[in-house]
Amino acid sequence: MTPDERLLDGITVIDLSTFVTGGFCSLMLANQGANVIKVERPGVGDDIRHSGPPFVDGDSPYYWTVNYDKRSVELDLKSDAGLDALYDLVETADIVIQNFRPGTADRLDVGYDDLVARNEELIYCDISAFGSTGPWSKRPGYDLLVQGMSGIMTVTGEAGGDPVKVGLPQTDLITGMWAAFGIVGALYRRLLSGDGEYVELGMLDATLPWLTKQAGTVFAGEEPGRMGTKDPVLAPYQTFGTADGHLNIACLNQNLWWRLCEAIDRPDLPADDRFEENADRVEHMDALEAEIENTLEERTTDEWMDVLVDAGVPAGPVQDVDDALYNEQTGAREMVRTIDDDGTEIPVIEHPLNFENVSSGFESAPPDLGEHNDEVFSEIGYDEEQLERLRREGAFGDPDD
Numbered sequence: 001m002t003p004d005e006r007l008l009d010g011i012t013v014i015d016l017s018t019f020v021t022g023g024f025c026s027l028m029l030a031n032q033g034a035n036v037i038k039v040e041r042p043g044v045g046d047d048i049r050h051s052g053p054p055f056v057d058g059d060s061p062y063y064w065t066v067n068y069d070k071r072s073v074e075l076d077l078k079s080d081a082g083l084d085a086l087y088d089l090v091e092t093a094d095i096v097i098q099n100f101r102p103g104t105a106d107r108l109d110v111g112y113d114d115l116v117a118r119n120e121e122l123i124y125c126d127i128s129a130f131g132s133t134g135p136w137s138k139r140p141g142y143d144l145l146v147q148g149m150s151g152i153m154t155v156t157g158e159a160g161g162d163p164v165k166v167g168l169p170q171t172d173l174i175t176g177m178w179a180a181f182g183i184v185g186a187l188y189r190r191l192l193s194g195d196g197e198y199v200e201l202g203m204l205d206a207t208l209p210w211l212t213k214q215a216g217t218v219f220a221g222e223e224p225g226r227m228g229t230k231d232p233v234l235a236p237y238q239t240f241g242t243a244d245g246h247l248n249i250a251c252l253n254q255n256l257w258w259r260l261c262e263a264i265d266r267p268d269l270p271a272d273d274r275f276e277e278n279a280d281r282v283e284h285m286d287a288l289e290a291e292i293e294n295t296l297e298e299r300t301t302d303e304w305m306d307v308l309v310d311a312g313v314p315a316g317p318v319q320d321v322d323d324a325l326y327n328e329q330t331g332a333r334e335m336v337r338t339i340d341d342d343g344t345e346i347p348v349i350e351h352p353l354n355f356e357n358v359s360s361g362f363e364s365a366p367p368d369l370g371e372h373n374d375e376v377f378s379e380i381g382y383d384e385e386q387l388e389r390l391r392r393e394g395a396f397g398d399p400d401d
Helices: 019-033 060-067 078-090 111-115 143-149 170-193 203-219 253-264 278-283 285-296 301-311 323-327 328-332 373-379 384-392
Strands: 014-015 035-040 070-074 093-097 123-129 197-202 237-241 246-250 315-317 336-341 344-349
Touching: 014 019, 014 336, 019 035, 019 070, 019 093, 019 123, 019 170, 035 078, 035 344, 060 344, 070 373, 078 373, 078 384, 111 123, 123 170, 143 170, 143 197, 143 203, 170 197, 170 203, 197 203, 237 285, 246 301, 253 278, 253 301, 301 315, 373 384
Parallel strands: 014 035, 014 093, 035 070, 093 123, 123 197
Antiparallel strands: 237 246, 246 315, 336 344
């Protein structure tokens, strides 16, 4: 490979999914060079296109964030012409991704057996809320439901408070990442064996391995609960108020604890029996919080950051989303940039993988609905007469619309 090449150059993905789970999966593949063809309902498209407000010139910025570097075709999969056109695409593809409720893909004749019959080397990724087996398999499910059913909401929020949802679609994104990992693993196996693969996963299954520390608590016979920003086994490891905001401090060992106390001019704290060792601090966490916060409230967040960074104490401000996206660190790493879309600058959040010998990153703006109908089918050999037949027979939607 050369630095101009990307890991997944030459790999074609047919994305039949809607919203975030499949969309984030194919986005990760697109970031590494895969040719992602987004198949959408004619005239309507993926529901995430309409998810908002806010909107920018009629577009949903939420849609942008999971659809860079993809191409859009409209196909009515309930029409014979649309289904046949999809089959032609599948014959040239490497991967198909769908997140229908179990049974729906088979009813639409786009299940694994339907498509692998046309491409035996196909990697088919089947994403659902609860997986294809089990008593809950046919239930609909979304991020909110899975956050609740996975235990996340019982360990999120303040002690004694109501269950709290994580403020981003965490389980959607977790599932999309697992799916991309499974697909790339299947691609590697295909390279060795020549065999395709069926990759199946559910959102609930995908989320459980992320419980780690909380699962460990259950395995030890105890019940994890909500602790706000505190940690069950480390202290101080939490958020503290300052004169003008909030600051996170993470002392994972005794040396960092001593550095913190010296930096904030509180030599009395390590001398206090309640705070001498980490186990002591965890046992007296509320008292520790009060002592540290009383001191930190004397200065601003920026002032404390100067002090703590100089002292080598792991600390960081609690930033709002705007500040998280646009700051000196993300600027230096070029994590947020723009892509020109016919004169409009579309913001892009880059993915974090950097390679020495290949390139990665997004190159094109999210597609308009059906923007690439003719282009995609021309690439697999359709001539103008065949394209006109697709339009006439309703493959791209009602020809009278």
